Amino acid sequence: MRRLDGAEEAELMATAHALADAAREATLMHFRRRGLTADTKETARFDPVTVADRLSEERMRAILAARRPQDGILGEEYGRTTGQSGLTWVLDPIDGTRGYLSGTPTWGVLISVADAQGPLFGLIDQPYIRERFEGGFGRAEVNGPMGRAELQARPPRPLSEAIVMTTFPEVGSPVEGAAFRRVADKARLVRYGNDCYAYALIAAGQIDLVIEAGLQAYDVQAPIAVIEAAGGVVTDWEGRPCHDGGRVLAAANAAIHAEALALLRG
Known part of the structure; x- marks a missing residue:
């Protein structure tokens, strides 16, 4: 860097x-x-x-x-x-x-x-x-x-108590949508359609996860900076850096990131 x-x-x-x-x-x-x-x-x-x-x-x-x-x-x-x-x-x-x-x-x-x-x-x-x-x-x-x-992302809590957001209900392809539903089905609450504001809510400690696919670099680089500064974690669906876009998993903390990542990988 x-x-x-x-x-x-x-x-x-x-x-x-x-x-x-x-x-x-x-x-x-x-x-x-x-x-x-x-x-x-x-x-x-x-x-x-x-x-x-x-x-x-x-x-x-x-x-x-x-x-x-x-x-x-x-x-x-x-x-x-x-x-x-x-x-x-x-x-x-x-x-x-x-x-x-x-x-x-x-x-x-x-x-x-x-x-x-x-x-x-x-x-x-x-x-x-x-x-x-x-x-x-x-x-x-x-x-x-x-x-x-x-800004301070929220501390760990189980996925069964978590709030998950994404912009489009279909998320991406049918395969990507099915992976998202594996996470969503275990969450307490799922909300749709908030675009970049959902990432801000992770940094503000309001929600736990944002899961999306098909993003570009300009969709995700600012959210990465804000969420990581607030103590959160942002990677792709394999746990790798995602500043070029693609499939994005943004999480309030490492624990719930790991739980969601395991389900996305299937």
Whole structure:
């Protein structure tokens, strides 16, 4: 992992918050506005993108061009820009565009800065309720309507007492869905459709597990940074690093991670 001094860590954190502030403004310009439409990125299923997705990423990229031109960028809407510093900003301008279109406040903006080994610092920001979760460089905090508080994932409890979340009931392929149900069938409560906000709830100590498949790097790098800073564990379904996406198992602690991992492996 790249070594950074305190001044550079502070600059990276300040830049991340500046990006999140810009994305808040851009996304709220269109949220719950009549007439908002979406294009779809795929023909086989509805994978929406709106003018707000594009505007949010454009504004974040403009800030990075001014403040951190030496860094790379990986964004959902405009792809990869190569840098020279060894650091890459990973941006999801609206994670949960389906929720955004529906008017629910469970979408978010995901921002992280990573080196070759994975994310160093990340933000999960929910603009509408003004709640921002951050993790990395020795920080694990949430700041929102109830003030500022330390993030701490919940301690171990059996899967039979746990709360599990995922975005889509089918999870992924039929095989992946069956693996998810092996975990879900043993949990006390299963909830669907919270997109990135579910990962924030792990860091906040509210839930125990998030299980998903088919993710991209920009879907998961910020949540990894925030959850790990709060004491949680995030891997793929084989227990390996997952900062490039794929099948993701996020857990509040090592004990429930191990219990869920054994069931996912079947």
